[in-house]
Amino acid sequence: MDRSRAGGDDDITGAPGSLDAATAPIRPAASTSLPGTGSVPSPLWKHALNCHRMKPALFSVLCEIKERTALSIRGIQEEDGPDPQIMRLDNMLLAEGVAGPERGGASAAAAVVAAAAGGSPGEGNVEHSEYKEKLAQIRRMYHAELEKYQQACNEFTDHVMNLLREQSRTRPISPKEIERMVGIIHRKFSTIQMQLKQSTCEAVMILRSRFLDARRKRRNFSKQAAEILNTYFYSHLANPYPSEEAKEDLARKCSITVSQVANWFGNKRIRYKRNVAKLQEEANRYAVKTAVDAASVSSQASQANSPATPNSGGYPAQCYTPDGRL
DNA sequence: CTGCATGATTTATC
């Protein structure tokens, strides 16, 4: 009826059953006195209390009070079960390779890199390692913190349990209550853990977005690379669709990736088609260049009159789609 | 600052 205490269920210090006494000694100043240091001879005091002739009477009074207040404890069922939010965070961290078994964070990083770079192997190595390193850093911090929390939680739980067990000799404390107390402590720590997980997720997201943004960072190819690509394009104007091997070769020569070569040809084809007239001049320039190159080669192979590259004669400037498309 | 060039991405199509 008359509840003197209105402490919330999750409030450790205000928990029903008056556990302030249990938690109070957590504070350093009140820790059980060590021999020679404490001004209060605690063991002696406890002994005196336990042996006091009024102790059984006191104990029964406490039992009675408890009996009355126990009603407030019942009816508060522990809503246990995994928190959906924490599960979500766990899954996220697992997917990013931060949580879960050690795998160097590499697979997740690799997946992100592959998605960002277009999937070709061997590209984006610099960014890849940078991303990997950053992710590993986050991972290390996360695990260190998690372990710290876990340890702190265990220590605190042990401490509180010992205290309660100790106190149960003086006042009535059922094992159920201790269990409840442990539950409360664990919930408290799990909210702290959730904060850690949340901020870790945020860190990963920030890293990820920064990394993915970087892929849009455009750097013009070197003059030499542009030269090589243009030479190939204009000498294959009738069919400017390099084979896979040709792309690899060009990529090697230009120090770019195969997908960059594919991008370049895609852009070049469409832009050439869009502006044939203007690019015709460029086409002529590269035609001359190819012819000169070919001439210098063929001057050794006396009567070879076809240039080093096929289709370099005509510059049709249109209708080059391989499958009839335009 | 502006406009164009250009590499990358997205979307639709085959």
Added chain:
DNA sequence: GATAAATCATGCAG
């Protein structure tokens, strides 16, 4: 999956 076409975003000369 490769490509065309449109679009985005940046680099860079003027």
